[in-house]
Every structure is written in C-alpha cells, then in structure tokens.
Amino acid sequence: MASREVTEFLDNYRRLEAAAAAFLHVDARSGVIPRLIRHPKMEIYRDELDCCREVRNLLTHEVKVGGEVPLLPGPGMNAFLRRVIEQLENPPRVRDRMTVRERLYVVTPEVRLTDALIEMEKRSLSRVPCLSGGRVTGMLSIEAVFRVFLDRVKVDDRTIVADVMPYLALDVAPSVAYRFVSPEMLLEEAERLFSRAYGRNCKIRALLVTEGASPSAPLLGIVSPYDVLDTEGR
Numbered sequence: 001m002a003s004r005e006v007t008e009f010l011d012n013y014r015r016l017e018a019a020a021a022a023f024l025h026v027d028a029r030s031g032v033i034p035r036l037i038r039h040p041k042m043e044i045y046r047d048e049l050d051c052c053r054e055v056r057n058l059l060t061h062e063v064k065v066g067g068e069v070p071l072l073p074g075p076g077m078n079a080f081l082r083r084v085i086e087q088l089e090n091p092p093r094v095r096d097r098m099t100v101r102e103r104l105y106v107v108t109p110e111v112r113l114t115d116a117l118i119e120m121e122k123r124s125l126s127r128v129p130c131l132s133g134g135r136v137t138g139m140l141s142i143e144a145v146f147r148v149f150l151d152r153v154k155v156d157d158r159t160i161v162a163d164v165m166p167y168l169a170l171d172v173a174p175s176v177a178y179r180f181v182s183p184e185m186l187l188e189e190a191e192r193l194f195s196r197a198y199g200r201n202c203k204i205r206a207l208l209v210t211e212g213a214s215p216s217a218p219l220l221g222i223v224s225p226y227d228v229l230d231t232e233g234r
C-alpha cells in the first residue's frame with residue numbers, strides 16, 4: 001500500500017512539473033514548481049503546493065526511518081495534485097463561465113419598450129441584448145433609456161424597441177463598450193480584456209460570445225466582469 005501511494009504521488013508530481021512547464025513556458029528541469037508557486041494565479045494553492053514540494057523532496061532523497069519512509073502522501077494530496085494538473089492542462093475558457101443564450105432574457109425589435117423595462121425591473125437587470133435573427137443588434141440598458149429621455153424622444157405604451165434602436169447601438173456611448181469573443185477564448189484573456197479597458201477609462205460592460213467572435217453570428221452567451229472574478233478558485 002505504501003509503495004503504491006508513494007508511486008502515485010511521484011507520478012502525479014512529475015505530471016505537475018510537465019504541466020507547469022507548459023503553463024509557464026519554461027524548461028521542466030529549471031525548478032519549475034517554485035516558479036509555479038510564485039505565480040499570481042497559483043496564490044490560493046501556494047501553501048499546498050509548497051507542502052507537496054517538500055514531501056516530494058523527502059521521498060526522492062530516500063530518507064527512511066526504521067527502514068520505512070517517514071510519511072505517506074494520502075489520497076487527499078494526490079487528489080489535490082490531479083486538480084491542479086487539470087487546471088493547468090485544461091485552463092477554463094469563456095464557454096465554461098458564460099451565461100448561455102437559453103438562460104438570458106433578451107428583447108427583439110418588435111417588443112414593447114415598456115414591457116421590456118418592466119421585465120428588466122422584475123429580474124433586476126440593468127441591460128439586456130436586443131436580437132434580430134439571433135444576432136445582437138443592440139443593447140437595451142438603463143443608460144440608453146436615460147439618453148432617450150434626455151433627447152425628449154416621445155415614448156408611450158405603443159413604443160417598441162425598434163423605435164429607439166439608434167440609442168441601443170453597441171457603439172453609441174464611447175465610454176461603454178461591448179466586445180465579441182469566441183467561446184474558446186481563455187478566461188484569463190477575457191479577464192485581461194476587462195482590466196485593460198478599465199485602465200483606459202472605457203468600461204467593457206459585457207463580452208458577447210459568438211462563434212469565431214463574429215458580430216454577424218448568433219449569440220451563444222454573455223460574460224460579465226463578475227463572471228471572470230476569482231477564476232483561480234473555481
């Protein structure tokens with residue numbers, strides 16, 4: 001039993017080294033685990049990884065007490081290594097975190113504006129995509145409605161979304177942005193998109209997910225800034 005547990009642990013550790021080398025784009029023989037431990041994305045695993053490194057060093061140096069190894073890596077330690085390896089080998093992508101189209105509340109041009117706003121209020125939504133033929137043609141938002149009233153556009157119970165479509169265009173407000181992205185985009189890249197936008201004083205409100213990141217393709221889902229928070233811990 002002891003030999004099997006040690007063998008499994010050392011095999012997992014070697015897999016971890018290979019996965020870490022690919023993740024960090026370095027040689028697997030160049031002290032890759034200490035580098036991985038210092039990586040910001042591994043911060044939540046820092047203590048556990050350091051513990052595994054110490055155990056591995058102890059086992060590979062063949063230190064024995066009374067003819068036996070002084071400690072055995074248990075199932076929990078091996079499970080931890082497998083979990084980290086999985087994250088390194090198969091990093092999360094946009095498709096893993098997006099809210100899929102079927103779960104979204106969307107509007108179409110012929111929907112009455114008042115009905116859409118009432119439904120948004122019920123669902124506590126500040127913005128919803130406007131679709132035509134499954135394709136995103138605009139974004140109905142509280143900010144857009146505010147601009148409608150500022151321009152003194154006449155709105156009543158007969159007003160439909162199409163009537164205010166010029167205010168819903170994705171590029172109508174320079175300080176607010178939406179980006180089309182592929183479902184295969186790494187979640188880390190999506191996080192950088194949001195971060196860089198804030199640095200330029202331009203808030204990306206959402207990433208619109210379509211095949212090939214094409215604006216002319218049907219909407220597959222949406223990723224908000226909150227969807228990419230704490231990507232390491234999920």
